Amino acid sequence: MDYGTVISRSFEYTKDALVGKWMHWIILAVLSFVQALTFSLIPLLSGYSVRVLSGKTPAPEVDDWARLFVDGWKLNIITLIYMIPAILVFLLLGGIGAIGLMASEAAGGDPTAAGAAALSLLGGALLAGLIAIVLSFIALFAVMRFAHTDSLGEAFNFSAILAHIGKLGWGTWIIAVIVLLIVAFVYGFVVGIIASIPLLGWIIAAFLNVAFVIFYARYLALVYEDTPAPA
Numbered sequence: 726m727d728y729g730t731v732i733s734r735s736f737e738y739t740k741d742a743l744v745g746k747w748m749h750w751i752i753l754a755v756l757s758f759v760q761a762l763t764f765s766l767i768p769l770l771s772g773y774s775v776r777v778l779s780g781k782t783p784a785p786e787v788d789d790w791a792r793l794f795v796d797g798w799k800l801n802i803i804t805l806i807y808m809i810p811a812i813l814v815f816l817l818l819g820g821i822g823a824i825g826l827m828a829s830e831a832a833g834g835d836p837t838a839a840g841a842a843a844l845s846l847l848g849g850a851l852l853a854g855l856i857a858i859v860l861s862f863i864a865l866f867a868v869m870r871f872a873h874t875d876s877l878g879e880a881f882n883f884s885a886i887l888a889h890i891g892k893l894g895w896g897t898w899i900i901a902v903i904v905l906l907i908v909a910f911v912y913g914f915v916v917g918i919i920a921s922i923p924l925l926g927w928i929i930a931a932f933l934n935v936a937f938v939i940f941y942a943r944y945l946a947l948v949y950e951d952t953p954a955p956a
Contacts, residue, residue, distance in 0.1 A: 726897050726951060728904045735944040742784030742939050752787050753935040760797075768797025770938060775800055777942035778872035780950055784939065800868060803880045807864035811857035818849025862902060866890055869949040885955045893952040901948045905941060912937050 743750045756769040765771065772793030776785040787793075863886060870889070871880035879885070890898055912933075920930040 726901065726948070728901065731901075731944060731947050732904070732908065734947060735940050738782070738784065738943045739936050739940045743936055749787060750932060750935060753938075754931045756787070756793075757931050757934050757938075765797075765801060767794065768801055769793045770797070770935070771800050772797035774938050774942040775868075775872045777939055778869055778946050778949075779875070780873060780946045799871065799877050799880075803868055803871060803877070804864060806881075807860050807867065808857060811853045811860060814856055815849050815853035818852065862898065863887075863890070865902065865945065866898070866949070869945055870954065872946075873949070873954065888955045889949075889952065892955070893948075897951075898948070905944055908944075909937075909941070 743753075753770065753773065756773065759767050760770045769790065772795070773785070773787060775796040863883075866886050866889065867880040870882065870886055871877060916930050916933055916937075919933070920926045922929070
């Protein structure tokens with residue numbers, strides 16, 4: 726896969742979607758504000774990203790607000806369900822560690838017991854983090870399958886998802902995600918500087934956030950469509 730070409734095509738798609746279409750950009754920026762202020766309880770921008778993830782070209786219009794809301798919540802639900810194993814591992818092992826630390830304090834601060842409890846807490850966090858990373862690679866593909874099929878159930882069609890990743894190549898997929906993370910890091914660094922500008926900084930950052938959401942959604946859609954999806 727030519728990652729440079731994918732980045733370039735995603736950038737062009739984003740530019741065509743926003744530059745010269747200022748009202749479209751303003752509406753999406755407002756949706757970004759609303760989603761941030763409500764902690765994604767009103768995930769309208771996420772709902773729009775689902776449309777971009779589905780592979781629509783040119784960039785879709787901002788309409789059908791109820792559908793945006795529902796799709797945004799479906800994306801939230803998919804992400805949450807995929808993270809449940811990591812959450813449970815952390816709660817279980819981390820909980821055991823926390824109980825151990827409290828028991829150690831109650832027993833007069835036994836260093837051996839405290840050390841074992843701390844290791845359990847740390848081990849739980851590390852294991853949960855590892856599981857979350859692995860599941861994130863699958864969850865991203867699940868979200869894209871949902872977007873392309875318009876079916877929440879297809880996000881949990883594990884055999885089809887794993888078969889699609891296998892056809893694309895796990896190495897290709899992992900590198901694609903790493904490349905996107907590098908772009909996101911650079912974007913975050915630049916936006917962090919811009920956001921520090923008094924008064925105007927956070928407004929500019931909100932508009933750039935919209936651009937990045939469209940960019941990464943289109944990037945993922947292109948990677949997903951590089952190999953035909955299994956039925």
